[in-house]
Amino acid sequence: MSRDAETIRVYGAEAARYADVTKDAAKDPVLRLFLDHLAMGSHVLDLGCGPGIASAAMAAAGHTVTATDATPEMVALAAAQPGVFARLATFDDVTDVSAYDAIWANFSLLHAARADLPRHLFALVTALRPGGLFHIGMKTGEGSQRDRIGRLYTYVTEDELTGLLQEAGLTPFETRTGADAGLDGTVAPWVTILARKTTDG
Template sequence: MNDDYYQQNAQRFYDDTVNVDMSALYEPFLAYLKPGAQILDAGCGSGRDTRAFSDLGFEVEAFDASAELVERARQLTGRQVEVMRFQEMTAVAKYDGIWCCASLLHVPETELPEVMALLARALKPGGVWYLSFKYGRGEREKDGRVFTDMDERQLQTLTEKMRNIAVKNIWITDDKRPCRSKECWLNGLFIKNEFIY
């Protein structure tokens, strides 16, 4: 269902998101990274954040499940962007930072623990991980897409099961797009424990 939506609406989604200023969300994430650190943009959409991190001198890898969006992200960034799903990740302790901006929200709630475990495995010990969900609770369908919404308690419960992940901050922000100013997002920033695997 989500695949069909992004195949048919890729250009509209790209146009709506590519120029959104995300700098206020970059700052707390990048504060934990050294210059030239390796970042994974997981579920990169338009490639906006991949480009921003690359322009700041970071080594960035990116993927998205939508082939249409991947093509646009490749054109925008001039980088190799992979067509891949979270469930296909195999990396182990590879990235200094993982960025999941508005991407995990399309993973079914029952699959989130497994997907988050794969992301945590791909993060180096001491690495930083940012993620965001639309603020709410449970699964819903809207405009041909399925969303898993999340509130503070749900996210806390989900991450408490991961012994090697420590919560640094969970906070709520308004949507940065002018047409979505009444929508809220739940943001999370996590650090992978250096000693527990």
């Protein structure tokens, strides 16, 4: 997660409600697609894990899961999920080198400042093993603003996000789009992209 204090505060105050809103996350077809592309027994980083529902689904599928979030209340919820190791961390705390077979960054990096996205993506690609799988979900649009409950968002276009991933050393191969209501009740468009780290990177 980002270091934005207000965003972290909102997630802490709304942790239980957020867990309820996302309780069906394990059924998300985008998560199922991610799991379908994972080799058995992969080590996955769930970046900005929230209550850890996706992490638990990964663990149940036989993968080793390291889950991180900048909100203590979310880390506590994720740590209670079977098979999930959860720790408190911001995006800046990802300093691993070739540590993970896959990274699940599902609607977490949208809370990073736009200027910081390239370096965060570079750090994540560095943390991936060659050929590693990378998933990202972002809300689409332009600019940055706070939502109705105070969370800071950076919006991207599909082309912008694809370019950022390619510049970081990833090869996108599957893109999906849609629109859903979030925690603040606003329906917003989104894009998810599945990519792989170049094998010689």
